[in-house]
Amino acid sequence: MIHFHRVSVEYPRTKTMALYNVNLEVKKGEFVFLVGHSGAGKSTLLGLALKRLEPTSGAVYVAGQNLANLRGNRVALHRRNIGMVFQDHRLLADLTVEENLAFILRVLGVDPREWKKRIVRVLRTVGIVHKRRAYPYQLSVGEAQRVAIARAIIGRPPIVLADEPTGNLDPENAVQVLEIFKAIHASGATVIIATHSRELVEAYPQRVVVLRSGQLVRDEKTGTYAL
Template sequence: MIHFHRVSLEYPSTKTLALYNINLEVKKGEFVFLVGHSGAGKSSLLSLILKRFDPTSGAVYVNGQNLKTLKGNRIAQHRRRIGMVFQDHRLLAGLTVEENLAFVLRVLGVPKGEWRDRITRVLRTVGLVHKKRAYPYQLSVGEAQRVAIARAIIGNPSIVLADEPTGNLDPDNALAILEVFKAIHARGATVVVATHSRELVEAYPQRTIVLRSGQIVRDEKGARYNL
């Protein structure tokens, strides 16, 4: 489903080599932890999957499509098939939880008649049906992050990416967020979670890819990682 072939990425503005000679395959339905210190290349790797950048060399394929060949509207279509969760929730402050989710459905072109059922379903997945009329300022940090996850999955993406989704959370809330990702994975989505949290990786032993200085130094399933 996701394939990196000899991928390197250098940011032209800083001449920083973010990734070097990455060879990687993530199969449909896998759950993968991407771990490493800040600056190891985790966010850069996720950005390439989203086609925010093109690799300096090599190729990135998603569902067999070389992302470098995508242009114009096809880039937007590609991104709409991927759910993305960031460390900061990025909710629209002037909209309720329900309205934040409806905004996404409008952008995706989902018929309005489906909105209520979709919103209820994703809020049930993240355990926040009772908060649908709350504004972001009325939510705890953990609740806001769960709404961000609901927003990422409301379009039924086949791939869900998360970049340090628990970085701002205490251990209990972090594990609660992990439970949500486990539920998403159980429903068939391919999930890639970038994190530096050893607790998350050890709480849900899955394939763990360790990045160091832009290179993959370890790729094992269910292994403890050592940064």
């Protein structure tokens, strides 16, 4: 499903290596925790899969497609197959929760007659249907993160990526958000969560990929990790 082949990324301004010779394959339907300290390269790896970044060397394949060959509309089509959850939510401040979700459905070309049903269903999945008419400033941090997840999955993408989705949450909300991702995984999606939370990883033993200073140093199904 996702394959990083000898991928390196150098930031030209600072001449620092964000990733160095990373080889990683994530199969369809897998759940992977991508762990490491801040600056280890987790966000860079996710950005490559989304084609928000380009590798300095090596190749990134998603669903058998070399992302280097994608241009214009094909990049947009690629991104429609990936649900991305950011730590800072990135909700549109002047739109309500349901309007934020309707915006995504409009971009995806979903029939407007389907919008209400899809929106209510996905908000029930993340446990926040009662907040559908609220604006982002009226939400707690945990609620905003749930909306961000709803936005990522409302198009039913086969791949869901999350960058520190529980980084700003208290332990109780972090567990609840993890349960949502477990449900997304159970529905058949390939899920990759970048995190530095040991508690999160140990709460759901799955494949653990460890990055350190841009290099992949461990890859195993243990549910634990050491940095």
